[in-house]
Structure formats: C-alpha cells, structure tokens
Amino acid sequence: MPHVTIYSSDYCPFCTRAKALLKARGVDDYEEIVVDGKPDVRAKMTDMTGRTSVPQIFIGDRHVGGCDDLYALDGRGELEPLLKAG
Template identity: 60%
Template sequence: MQNVKIYTTATCPYCVRAKALLQSRGVQDLQEIRVDGDPRARQEMMETTGRRTVPQIFIGEQHVGGCDDLMALDARGGLMPLLQG
C-alpha cells in the first residue's frame, strides 16, 4: 500500500471525513501533518499544493487534493488502485 500523507488541523470536519475514508480503505499508516500550530508546515503545504485549505492529501508522490477530491476519486473507482500503487 502506498504511503499516505495528509495535512490537517484539529478542528477540521473535512479532515476527519477524509481520514475515515482512507482508514476504511485499509490505510493504517497515515502520516498526519498538523498545520494549525506549525506555520512552517502550513507554508510547506501551500508551496507544495498551491492551496491554503485542509485537508491536503498525498498518496505516494501524487497530490490528490482535498476531501471532496478524495471522495470523488473514490466514487469513480480510482482510490483503491492508487493506494495499491
């Protein structure tokens, strides 16, 4: 299974939803990077993705996007193949 990295904040309901979907698809080792108390992590996220909102999700080296992007990827059957690499 591919490495999954997700930029989050503590109070983000979309982050909770995205993590729940990933876990339901078998992701056990989720690298969570909290940006709410770490300005450097937030800056890194914005430079890497071009976005300011969380969550921002990476599967392997591929930037998937946010929660809605992840849900859409799953709905069209693209999430599991991406996770399996």
C-alpha cells in the same frame, strides 16, 4: 501500499471525513502533519499544493487534493487501485 500523508488540522471536519474514508479503504498507517499554529508547515503545504485549506492528501508522490477530491476519486473507482499500487 504507497505512503499516505495528510496535512490536517485538529478541528477540521473535512480532515476527519478524509481519514475515515482512507480507513474504510484499508489505510491504517499514514503520516499526519498538523498545521495548527505552525505557519511554516502550512506555508510548505501551500507551496507544494497551491492550496491553503486542509486536508491536503498525498498518496505516494501524488497530490490527490482535499476531502472532496478524495471522495470524488473514490466515487470514480480510482482510489483503491491508487492505494494498491506501489
């Protein structure tokens, strides 16, 4: 399974939803990078993604986007194959 990284916030319901979907798809081990109170970390996330909102999710080296993007990927049947690749 490829490495999963989630840029998140402690008080973000979308982050919670995204992590719940990943768990439902068998992802129990992921790197969570909390951006709360860390403007340098949020700036790095923004530079990498072009987005300022959380969550921002990476599967391997691929930026899949935020919560809605993750659910859309799952709805198209593309999330599980991506998680099983690598």
